[in-house]
Every structure is written in structure tokens, then in C-alpha cells.
Amino acid sequence: MLQQASLYGFLRTILIILLVWYGIKILTRLFAPYLMRYMSKKMQQKFEGQFGQQQQRQQPTQKEGETVIDKIPNRNTTSNKKVGEYIDYEEVD
Template sequence: MTFLKTILIVLLVYFGLKFLIRLATPYLMRYISNKAGQQFEQFFGNNPNMNSQREKEGSITIDKNPSQNSQSSKKVGEYVEYEEVE
């Protein structure tokens, strides 16, 4: 009798949790998607390229001048010429 009682309790808990999870899943998914949207908006919200005030088409702005130290002073090595051997 105790064995049957234990089996019945396990089945009731299983089906009860299954039912509660089906009820809670839409709310949980909505909460997760709202949190992900907030984090996405926070991450990309400060993007300077997405201004609400768009500039006129054709206008030019320079944010940073390129550095002038692009030439390398290192000696790479000497050129070696190879010949084909038949």
C-alpha cells in the first residue's frame, strides 16, 4: 500500500510541475526577452553613428586624423633569388 501511495505522489508532483511550467513559460519568456531587449538597447544606445539628428547627405565630418607614424624603420631582410633545378 505504501508503494502505491508513493507512486501516486510522484505522479501527482510530476503532472503538477508539468502543468505549472506550461502556465509559467509565456511569462518567463516575456521577462527574458524584455531583459535582453534592455541590455541590447543599453549596449547599442550610446552609438554615436545612430544620432536622432541626421546630417545632410553629402556633408563631410572628420572624427580623427590618421597617425603619421605608419612608416616602419625595421629592416625586413635581404632578397634571396632561387633557381629551378631540373
């Protein structure tokens, strides 16, 4: 059995969709500034925390002008003398 949509039901559906659409628009305009302010405060706190951690890592523990070597190179490396035959190359024009 097929039912036909009535004009009243169609208009009612369109009206409900429009009311929901405009209701969301109005609520967004009301609450968007508060949401943006909240998000900006959270981002500011996050950046301040990261900046503070970076500053703590970079604080020098030595006196100004003092030379500090962070890594001493390994001197136990020996070169392999059996690397191959030396071939002299010449450029050909």
C-alpha cells in the same frame, strides 16, 4: 532486521511522484508565458542599450566629405642596413 516494502507504501510513493510530476507540468504551462515575456523584455532592453551605445560612438563629429586621420604614423623608424647577404635563387626543374 530486514523490512519488506508493503504494496501500500509502494503505491503511495508512485502516486506522490506522479502528482508532483503533473503538478510541475501544470504550473509550467501556467507560468511559462509570463516568464518568457519577462525574459524577452529584458533581452530587448539589453539590445537597445547596446545599440544606443554603438550609435553614440559612431556619430560623426566632422562635416560630411571632410577627411580625418585618426592615427599619425611614426616616422622615426629606420631600417637596419645590416640585414644579411643577398642570395639569388633559381628555379630547378
